[in-house]
Amino acid sequence: MKILVVEDDLEQIEPICEVLSQAGHITDCIADGSTAQWLIGDRDYDLLILDWMLPEVSGISLCSQYRKLGKAAPVLIMSAKDSIADKVTGLDAGADDYLVKPIDLVELLARVRALSRRSPLWQGNHLAMGELQLHLDTLCVEYQQQVVQLSTRESQLLEYMLRHGQQVLNREQIEAALWEWDSIPENNAVTSLVRRLRQRLQQIGATDWLETVYGTGYRLREPEAQLMVSYK
Structure with a gap:
């Protein structure tokens, strides 16, 4: 799959992108919301993995904008925000899944596999x-x-x-x-x-x-x- 990963913490984004690449995925790894904002309008992805708290444009805002563009690829929100209200906010913005930090890479891969199963093929x-x-x-x-x-x-x-x-x-x-x-x-x-x-x-x-x-x-x-x- 072609996956967009947006995370401003280099200590987190590097292992995430590495494990996704090892699993055979093509990953665009971005550290800021403004670049990601351009990419979601210019390119097609099979999955978006978005950190909530990002410089300039939040992951929640990116998710909402992505859905307004009429694009339907699954979106996974990552965040240290772990309350029920936060999860509801993320899902209501158009996310398909919500993963609470710190991220376990084994669980992340399992979530990615689950979201990929939505393909009709x-x-x-x-x-x-x-x-x-x-x-x-x-x-x-x-x-x-x-x-x-x-x-x-x-x-x-x-x-x-x-x-x-x-x-x-x-x-x-x-x-x-x-x-x-x-x-x-x-x-x-x-x-x-x-x-x-x-x-x-x-x-x-x-x-x-x-x-x-x-x-x-x-x-x-x-x-x-x-x-x-x-x-x-």
């Missing part, structure tokens, strides 16, 4: 389209009982494409989804990554799943011949 601990399955815990892709191991970046690309169904995704969208907001990928980074993922899919017989839409971008979809068989 979620099936147990994997994402699927037809017979193509991505196992998020092992970073393996399976098709017709054939399995191949993916790299972290390959898995992130397949996860992103699975979460967007048969939508055509251009290079700019993929770069924004898979690279951190302050990093600049090489010119051919997306092309090379798509090529590597396509080779992995070919190894398990999913030859025509990753389609190049010339002049536009890339699309993941079940080949027409297989769809016709499945509808009989």
